Amino acid sequence: MCHWKTLFILTEGGIIISEEFFEGICDLADFNLLKFVVSSELRLRLLFSLYESSKSIKELEGEFNRKSGNISRGLNELMSCKLIERLPNKLYVISSIGFLLVKNLENLMFYFDNINYFEEFSENHSLRSIPNKFLKELSIFYGSTLVESTITEFAKPINMYLENIRKSTYICMILPVFSKLFMDAIAEALIEHDGYLDIITTKNIYDLIIKSDNEKLFRSLMRDKKINLYIVEDMPNIFFTVTDVFGSLFLFYDDVVFDNSQMLLLDGESNLNDAYRFYRFFKNEIV
């Protein structure tokens, strides 16, 4: 039997925001399932508890110290939504979609919890040029370190960037800015470590690279397939780098002014794998 409210959640849908408001996200469905799970603390806690292990109603009563009527009602509501099931031995168990929903909810909670790490950095910069699909993936930087200019070390982010890039061998970059300093350090790394550079940039930046002192070197590295270059007409304002040593992100103050005073810095194998994955995703989408 289906409770009328949960039946609505499963069948009615109902778009309450038209997609035009949120560029890039189409077919915006209702928020009812999220509302249903989150609006009751007990329901949410029951769902997470059964995600940990299957339990009897007695065990759940003990765990939550609530009346059996309340626990039963919560369980019935979750069952109506097919998020949990009752086994013949009367144990309650999470269903496949309940399991997947909890995984996705945990992820959402992780983003909400960790947004604060990103807050200072993100509020100082413009995110307007970054499409939603890329902005969402920038959550890979939630575990990063914020490196900032200080009064005693004004160029700290840039120095740290250059120091890391010189140690790198496999470099991938999304490059919306040109700096001879960066290009010299990259060239040095490619020669020193017999490295590779995969780079996405605009025609303007490419022209500046080619016109710089390193023209011959870059052309020969491209001939030797040490540099793979992808030119795009337009790109979001993110200066992103991932190498076998570090990952980094610089943003713009607004649509035109690059900020070299703050950098998010990533390290660790797992974070760098995520960053390489972001780069591949970005490349697939934009090139």
Added chain:
Amino acid sequence: MTNLSNEENFLKFQEDIKFLINSEIRLKILGCLYNSGASIKQIEAKTNYSYSSILDNINKLEQKEFIYNIDDKFYLYNKTRVKLINILYFNKSAKFLRENADFLNRSLLDINIDIIKDLSALDGSRLIESTSTDLFKATEIFQRSLMGFKFLKGIFPYFHPRHHDIISYWIDNDCTVELILPDEVSEAVKNFIIDYVPKSPGIKNRFVKLKPNDHNIQFAFTVSDKCLVLAFYTKSGQFNQNSVLVSTNPEAITFGLKLFEEYEQLCGPYVSLEDIIYPNGRGDNY
């Protein structure tokens, strides 16, 4: 352990979500401000809500630091933008789960890899099921996913009944194939290629690489430049040949590539079939 262990974070999460999504008018205001700042008058014109209701909700949003105002125009904080994006993508995951609830609840989902924490890319997938008048509908979809691509990656547990068409396509076309297969299926593929190569009209294959399914992955999928096809075992442990989830969305293809990458790392090394496909070297075909 889940995030619920952190009581303070949990309560803040619950409060934020409830506040953001429990009111249609608030959501519409946030939607109006998503792409650019707007005054109350501009929001009124876009939403048709009364000035006073907009003002009331704008005040609440401002008090809770979701928006700020400069010169009578209101703007989203970037943290609000990022929170909204994550809620909206979560809803795509929820929509996928809701629409395929019965199928997924019948399926064995003993999958504990990182990528399932965000299923938004699967929103818009179609569930294709065999019917009494089209018994092999799902198998045929799976078969079609194994041909007509530039690259193919995937995991599947059986030697397809139409393997002649499939493997000859791999050999005769300019494509790459990377698969995770049980040992018996790998052997069958190799033996077929050994027999087929001398009869092939013109080999163009770039490479076929196989990995053993030594992690006992009970789940099947293919991902190519064209589509993602997912198939599952039933809870009783049988491979369900009668239903597949299919998506041609670029986001789903990216999801499939990430999925393959995760499983690729779990299984043993690749075996290249280069020597079998090109017994005399690549020659002019290289």
